Each structure stands twice: as C-alpha cells, then as structure tokens.
Amino acid sequence: MTRQRDAVRTIFSRLNGFHSIQDVHARLREAGDAVGLTTVYRAVQSLAEDGELDSIRTDSGEALYRRCSTEHHHHLVCRVCGRTVEVAGPAVERWAGRVAEEHGFADPSHTVEIFGTCADCHRASPEPDSGRDVRPGGGD
Template identity: 65%
Template sequence: MTNTEKQHGSPAAMGGARPTRQRLAVARVLEGHDDFRSAQEIHALLVDSGEKVGLATVYRNLQRLAEAGEVDVLRTEDGEAAYRRCSESHHHHLVCRSCGRTVEVEGPAVERWTDAVATEHGFSDISHTLEIFGTCQNCS
C-alpha cells in the first residue's frame, strides 16, 4: 500500500467514496505539486504519467476531494477553479498573478473581522475563504 493510499485511501478521506485507481492517482498528483493546478493541468499530468483517465473523471474526483476537505479550491481572477492539497489548519492564500506562486497565510485580523460582521448581522456557524492576488517579489 502506498503512502497516498494509507493517508487518503479510506472512504472518509475520499469524500465518502471508494478509493478508486483514478481517485488515488489524482491525490498523488496533488501531493506532488505545491502550487494550485487546474483540472485540465491535473488531467494532462495524469495522461503524461500513463494514467488512462478522462477529464470528467478528474473533475468528479476533485469535487469529491474538495467536499471531503482534502483539497483547497481557489478561484483564479478569471474564474477558473484551481486545486491544491493544503494544510489542515484554516488559512488564506497570497497568489501571484504572474507565476501562480501561492503562499499560505494566517489572518487573525480577518478572523476577528468575519466574526464581528457575522455577529453584527445575527449570523452563526460561519465559514469563509480569502485569496489575495498580487505580484510576487520574483515577478515584480
């Protein structure tokens, strides 16, 4: 059994679904890259590595992994979904518009602000995501 299968091969880790060959292959690709990748890029990496998997299957598996909290989903400025296996703690992302470099950041001030806004409007059990887009030092 591979490390991916040990860590992410259980039905709970696979979004409640059976850990298929394709799902495990998608998880392996995500583990092998630190940056966010589109479904098309993940599909191309799988095909290049010899996996026989359709793009629709990649999308379905990414959706299951996202629903299970196994991957983060980022919407790029042009609206495309990008995926990455991230840390399990709550965090936000700084994303370079030029090269796509992504840095995970914690934002205590953001957490306080979201809690205050929710309380002010009578909301509870809130969640949020935050991506900050800019140009990294290497691309400036």
C-alpha cells in the same frame, strides 16, 4: 473511484501551486493513467470537499486547485507566476465573526485570497522610470 482518486491525490502531491483540472487530467494521461476528464472532476471535487485540496478562482472564473494543509488558512497568490503562500489571519477571523454577528448570522465560514506580485516576480519586472515624464511632449 478509489484508484482514480488516489491517482489524482498522487499528482497533487507532486505539484506546487494551483492547477486546473485539465492540467491534472493531462498529467495523469502523460503518466499512462487513462482516467476520463469527468472522473478527474469528481475526484478533485471529492478531495476538495474532504479538505485535502484548496481552490481559488481566476479572474476569468476558472477553478484552480492545490494540495493544502487541513487547518483553516488564507492565501497570498502571485498574479504573475501563481505562487501561493498559506497564511494565518487572526484579525480576519475576528472581523468575519464580528460582521456575521452584526447581521444576525451564526457559524460563519469564509475564504480569503489576497492577490499581488511575489518578490521574485516584482524583482524581475522592469523598474519604473524615476518619475521622469517619458510621454511624447512631456517634460520638454
């Protein structure tokens, strides 16, 4: 599976943000690489297990993946456009260790994804009215 794994790795090196396995499969096919969907699943899983890809789950449960740095980090994810920023969270690390210890767990690991709206999408959204009640009959 080395050729296919390398092809998947190459696709991710050209992408920004998180992408579904189906999207990666489609991009491989567009590039003329006849890799089966099951093979893409296996390659993505292998790259994720090796720490080359991060994954998150959407509200609908779909797994999305992206290339990532190898050191431990957390994510800020825009709900609108999917933009993702890697962030360090020393306070989260201390909290996770403390909670694990309080409950008798050793060697804790965790993932943290904070979802919100990035500055660009927030600026692009319509401004809320300045407090005026615009409902029918409201404010009359």
